[in-house]
Amino acid sequence: MQAETFSTENVPIPEQFDAWLGWFGRIFDVLPHDPPHGGFQAQNMNWQIGSCMLSRVWAPAIRVVRNITHVRRNPLDHWVITSGRHATSLISTGDKTLSVPPGTPFVVSLSDELTSERLEDGRLQLYMSRDNFSDLAPALDRARGTVVAPPLGALLRDYLRLLERILPSVGSNELERLSDAIGAMVAACLAPEQNRAESVGPQIELIWLERIRRAVRSNLRSPRLGPRLLCQQLSISRSKLYRLMDAEGGVARYIQSERLLEAYALLSDPRIERSITAIADELCFSDTSSFSRVFRREFGATPSDVRAASRTTPTSPAPVNGPTVGGLYSLLRSN
Secondary structure, eight states: OEEEEETTSSSSSSGGHHHHHHHHTTOOEEESSSSSGGOOOOEEEEEEEEEEEEEEESSSEEEEEEHHHHHHHHHOEEEEEEEEOOOOOEEEEEEEEEEEEEHHHHHHEETTTTEESSSSSEEEEEEEEEOGGGGGGGHHHHTEEEOOOOTTTHHHHHHHHHHHHHHGGGOOOGGGHHHHHHHHHHHHHHSOOGHHHHHHHHHHHHHHHHHHHHHHTTTTTTTOOOHHHHHHHHHHOHHHHHHHGGHHHHHHHHHHHHHHHHHHHHHHTTTTTOHHHHHHHTTOOHHHHHHHHHHHHSSSSSSSHHHHHHHHHHOOOOOOOOOOTTTHHHHHHOO
């Protein structure tokens, strides 16, 4: 699935902020913290998922305002669940004022006046229209202007990050089912009920798998990486860890596969000059010969073959999507 993307990167520097303002202008007034004379590089990626939309935004420090004029002239009855990456968000909506730490989801409604202020940051936003999620209206309306506190808030944050990671590989025939699954997950985090456990259970397992993946990736170069370390870092039982990793061939097999993928990436990068022996040692393989043997079994080529190919094959630039005509307002109106 391809994201609808708007970026100011290729806009002339003096026009970058005006382009960004135009992208959001029917929904918000956007005010930069600093004068935009030096440019305003920002990007908005949006994935339409059946009845909802996931949005990833990166922008310099800004203040956005949705006032009564926006609400009346450009009506949007969408709830927005937002999770920032690194910066604290200052939110005012109705009679509520929030200081939201990074990584903590919060809920607002575009049918309300609101103000949001933050420093330079990236954030994920899930847009859910009232028409498409009317069965969740009581829970979402109660949550307007509030944070989703841990532990369910952490679960919801990780779920949004998981969605961002998997959406590029999701087929169009799967979007409606995924939209239903998202609704069930949001309901479980905002108004947990026993009768939703069956529909949400598989998604919670996906979140656990994502947490395990991140823990493994962050410890690839540690000789201590194994079941004990993962159980300690994730506060998970050994039996649950083994059960979750069974479909991956087991914990040890998964760790080895991730280390081999990292080795492949290093060997494929012509800028990296470290020897094959140094890379094998860095990734905790016992010796070069055993590393080469499992590498060839995994990829059908030796480490030397991959390195040689990287020295002769030119790299292609990543594709860049152009802006979508109509701005974010048009995307939400079509949702």
